[in-house]
Amino acid sequence: MEGTQLKLFYHFSSVLLSNTYLIGPEEGGDAILIDPGEMDVQLLRLIERNSYYVRAILITLPQPTQVHGVKTLLKIYDSKLYGNDDMIYDCRCRKLTSGSRLFIAGYEVEVMDLTGEKRGPLAFRIENLVFTGTIFTAGNTIRSATLRQRTKILAEVDAQILSLSDDVLVLPGAGPPSSVRAERVLRENE
Amino acid sequence: MSDRLTAGREHEGLSLVGLEFRRIDIRQRIFTNGIFSDSIFDHVTFAGGKIHLCYFEFCRFIGCDFSDTDILFSSFAGTSFDDCTFNGSDILHTNFNATTAYDCRFDDCDLYYSRFIGATLHDVTFLDCNLKKASFAKSNRSSVSFKYSNYEEADFGREWRGHN
Numbered sequence: 001m002e003g004t005q006l007k008l009f010y011h012f013s014s015v016l017l018s019n020t021y022l023i024g025p026e027e028g029g030d031a032i033l034i035d036p037g038e039m040d041v042q043l044l045r046l047i048e049r050n051s052y053y054v055r056a057i058l059i060t061l062p063q064p065t066q067v068h069g070v071k072t073l074l075k076i077y078d079s080k081l082y083g084n085d086d087m088i089y090d091c092r093c094r095k096l097t098s099g100s101r102l103f104i105a106g107y108e109v110e111v112m113d114l115t116g117e118k119r120g121p122l123a124f125r126i127e128n129l130v131f132t133g134t135i136f137t138a139g140n141t142i143r144s145a146t147l148r149q150r151t152k153i154l155a156e157v158d159a160q161i162l163s164l165s166d167d168v169l170v171l172p173g174a175g176p177p178s179s180v181r182a183e184r185v186l187r188e189n190e
Numbered sequence: 191m192s193d194r195l196t197a198g199r200e201h202e203g204l205s206l207v208g209l210e211f212r213r214i215d216i217r218q219r220i221f222t223n224g225i226f227s228d229s230i231f232d233h234v235t236f237a238g239g240k241i242h243l244c245y246f247e248f249c250r251f252i253g254c255d256f257s258d259t260d261i262l263f264s265s266f267a268g269t270s271f272d273d274c275t276f277n278g279s280d281i282l283h284t285n286f287n288a289t290t291a292y293d294c295r296f297d298d299c300d301l302y303y304s305r306f307i308g309a310t311l312h313d314v315t316f317l318d319c320n321l322k323k324a325s326f327a328k329s330n331r332s333s334v335s336f337k338y339s340n341y342e343e344a345d346f347g348r349e350w351r352g353h354n
Contacts (some may be wrong), residue, residue, distance in 0.1 A: 007203075007223070008223060008243065010243055010263050012263070012283065017303075017323075019263075019283075022314055032235065121271070122236075137265075138265075138285045138287060138305055138307070138309030139285075139287045139305050139308065139325065139327070141307070141325075143294060164273050169245070175283065175285075175303060175305060176263060176264070176265060176283045176284050176285035176303065176304060176305055177243070177245075177263060177264070177265050177283075177285060178287070179245065179265065179267065181245055181247065181268070182247055182248075182267035182268055182285070182287060182288065183267055185267075185288055186267075186287055186288050186307065186308050188306055189288060190308075190328075
């Protein structure tokens, strides 16, 4: 976190039990929000007190815990929405594909798909931060409907996330933060 | 190097990796967005401070005092704790996965949504704690007490058969 201009903030929705992340330059300016499950006074204060303008909103999965705050945010900020579909909550969204890299609000964003499913959940890598949504959380916790799906996601996590360098921080959509190194150690201990 | 921790009350964005800190008192300090991984903290007092969005992964804490400390959204994964006290602390959304803890006290703590997945806990007390949504799955526990704690929605893994 030192030596880079990128600053990371965390917001927890006690209603939806989900994590929202705000990233932007240290001195304020254009910022990116990831998974705004809830737009409340605390999140607005976090944005405004740090002199940010939300230029982009990244959605890992269009489910209420990750997108419920989008409509309110779009009334306040002229932001672009990025996710796995063309429309999210009647709002136009730029559909992202796995493996693509794009520049958003001055940052290079790498898009990852951990399920291989059409309109499946996405993960985003920005510098040494990986935002994994709710599909992969601290402790090698995988949210999946079936054992087969779990096996597939684990293989994708191994290939796309645990292959990253030790200093990459894992920031999930629910639960505490982690790192690639910590997740790899846990996997090896299983 | 310890003067970087003792100087000033608020520390934001510190990155002190692979260092040793012995017998220093940094109570009431506020640490945010810091990385302190692979370090040794020997008899360091963090009491009454704040630790927000910090990484203390793969560290070693010996005889450290975290009493009445506000720890939020931080990671201690892979760290070992020996004779450490967390009594009276709020430890929310914090990652203790793959930690080893011996002779530690987490009494009267709020551990909401914290995880101890794959941890080894020996002679550890969690007396009168809020363990709502906390996870102890796949942990190896011996002489661990959860007496008087609220473990509604807590996950003790498939092997859980009641109180330890």
